[in-house]
Amino acid sequence: MKAYWFNNEAGDQRLPHDSGRAVTPDYLAKLGVLYYNFNKEQDVDKLATERSYKNRDVITVSPEKLGDIYEEKVKSFFHEHLHEDEEIRYIRDGSGFFDVRSEGDEWVRIFLEKDDLIILPAGIYHRFTTDDKNYIVAMRLFKEEPKWTPLNRGPEVDINPFRKDYLQSRTA
Template identity: 55%
Template sequence: MRAYYFDNLPGDQRLPHDSNPSRPVTTELLKKLKVETFHIPLTDGYQDKIDAIAKERGYKNRDVINISKDGLGDAYEDKIKMFFDEHLHEDEEIRFLVDGSGYFDIRETPTDSWIRIAMCSGDLLVLPAGIYHRFTLDEGNKVEAMRLFKDEPKWAALNRSPDTDHNVHRVEYLKSIAQVA
């Protein structure tokens, strides 16, 4: 997994969009933003490691989503656009890439800069509730991802707006990174 500042240049969202020169983002900065990263090689026993993380974090359910033209069929283009709209969730978001590769972009606070996190199979990402983010495939155009949930599987995105800026989960997130009193 590699994190760096997004270049904000127009063009295909599936391209790396790495600045020239590159501006890497450290694991320490991600931790300050309450973003956690793990790499779990897809070898024998990887499921046990996922189970341990799920137990530690109170996750009881999971599913696997195939984000590809084959996996999503006619909904593919609409889903890719929807995933790339800036949004937040009221729950922590955990994704483990079983196959393929893609990008999660997160908003750095307080700069509002985009940080791009390049992920491939074996990478696990934990985003806190209330962080603005988006997702896109890379040029490989496919990801098989395990999604973990505390309760019943659900995926409710709240697109960024003045209302979401005041959402209780957004405010709590900002407090957790010492950005509001």
């Protein structure tokens, strides 16, 4: 894992866009973003039990796996959105970037690779992209039946109750 302030310079979303200014796990925690590194699947099982994650699946995002729709998918994952549930991803292979909004509405970019696990809280605005290797395998965990509905940023979503709760819980 490596977290840093995103530089907003032009260029492919899959490039690092690293400003050179690091962001600490403590700061991520203030945004409500939790990070773990687990090299044993048992550790994930324990976390899943503790946090009542009852379901899981594994998704591969790559041109080999997705074929013609790969580029389209990568673009859609990169639209800024939130969910009414946590987004939990345990990276099993490859790598990619999760971008989350700071309290000052800047992007923090989080580079994740194998064995990294991230929990984004419900209500945080975020987006995802593969990196220039175009390959990631991630386990997706969820509490109940998976609901992947992304709510794209806009005036209506800004006043969503999950968004309001998130803003109240954030300590940054």
